[in-house]
Amino acid sequence: MDVRDEILKRIDEGQDEWLRLLGDLVRRPSENPPGDTRAAADCLVGYLTRERHAPEVVEPQPGMVNVVAATDRGSGRSIILNGHLDTFPVGDRRGWERDPFSGEVADGKIFGRGVSDMKAGTAASLIAFCLLSELRDAWKGHLTFAAVADEETMGPWGANYLVDHHPKLRADAVLIGEPSTPSTVRFGEKGMVWLALTARGQMGHSAYPHHGWNAIFEVAQALAELREMETMAWPVPEEFLRRIDEARAPTTAMLGGGTTDILSSVTVNAGVVAGGTKINLIADQCRAEIDVRIPPGVASADILRIVGRVVRRHRGMSYELIQRSEPNWTPPSHEFLQTVHRTVTAVCGEAPFFNISGPGTDSRVFRRAGMPVAVFGPTPYFLGASNEHVTVRDYLDVIRVHALSALEFLRG
Secondary structure, eight states: OOHHHHHHHHHHHTHHHHHHHHHHHHTSOOBTTTTOOHHHHHHHHHHHHHTTOOOEEEEEETTEEEEEEEEEESSSOEEEEEEEOOBOOOOOGGGOSSOTTOOOEETTEEESTTIIIIIHHHHHHHHHHHHHHHTGGGOOEEEEEEEESOTTTTOSSSHHHHHHHOTTSOOSEEEEOOSOOTTEEEEEEOEEEEEEEEEEOBOOBTTOGGGSBOHHHHHHHHHHHHGGGGGSOOOOOHHHHHHHHHTHHHHHHHHOTTHHHHHTSOEEEEEEEEEOSOTTBOOOEEEEEEEEEEOTTOOHHHHHHHHHHHHHTSTTEEEEEEEEEOOEEOOTTSHHHHHHHHHHHHHHSSOOEEEEESSOOTHHHHHHTTOOEEEOOOOOBSTTSTTOEEEHHHHHHHHHHHHHHHHHHHHO
16 A cells, blocks of 8 residues: 555554544643643654653743754755644633643634644644654654744744754744635735833823823824834835735635735734823823734834834834744745645645735744745644634644645655
8 A cells, every 4th residue: 555545545544543642632721822732742742652652841931831843864855843732722711612632623623722823733743753753664764743832922932942953943934724715725915013002191180171181192193103103105025925926715705805915915913902080180191002013025124114204293202023024925936835725725635825924924934044845734723712613624624634645855
């Protein structure tokens, strides 16, 4: 039997085991904040140990645990199968129809917080790693599995730490199971600029507004000026516009009308605004935290120049940069992305589109280090919301795509 057929046969025969693994992982809360991944990491360490691997636990910050496992087969290519363990918080449990940490399987779906972002993808990568390790005589090179912490806050203690400090986190290709849908292979993502505006005013009684100077009004006006970036013309490369437009139908089906246009635009969101002391006092201070998302062709420095101009027009105002990352991508023509594309076509029965992601992922970390990255994962239903789930079919297809893509790449 051809090794590809053997892999597919084992995936089909092991469905109950794969569902138990994912359910167990979902039942290990790993909300971020606080970002404690110890319980989720223990789940994977136990599974890898039972499969006769020697996983390495890397905990650069208390509670933020990363898991690394590797199989080496002499000289050859190298690939990393990467996923993250932390999840969004559950939020108000009253909106959940099931226990958010049940990992329940019902009606062909798997439910729970983080199952789409991205415990299904992480479990799929783990299973693909174990299957290929069992069939190691069929390929040459280096196969690494990494499950990381601290992704949801784009922090330093997960992929960033491993890429900078761990020798196994360098490879010729990286495959990540972040949610994408079966119709999409993600080749890039928007960048972002997180910043805080702070305004200082002059307090006074609100009945005499001419005696003071309202910091909240200053921030509100500055926010309106910053939103003008959303309608500015930006130099997004033609290839990105074409790829994004080609994927319009599946993007709209998954994320709603208007999403395609957002992917090629700058967006501005004021996520937190706080200021003032009392309803009848002129506000003498205000702070707004802002998330600006930027498409390929736009640099974070471009945004900060505009922010600087806006801030200088408002008295008593300053800004601080919280965090930034540049738009990043791997050309769809790259051999590895073409390998994933062919595999998705074979597994799912239809050629996927190439597209970029609005949210950031750990792809940026690996690309920063010069590694090509493809993202392929399940369709995310209610991502970040109550009743989050994925379908069993998507989950199994992600296992198939990760295993077969890695196999083809390692065989060269």
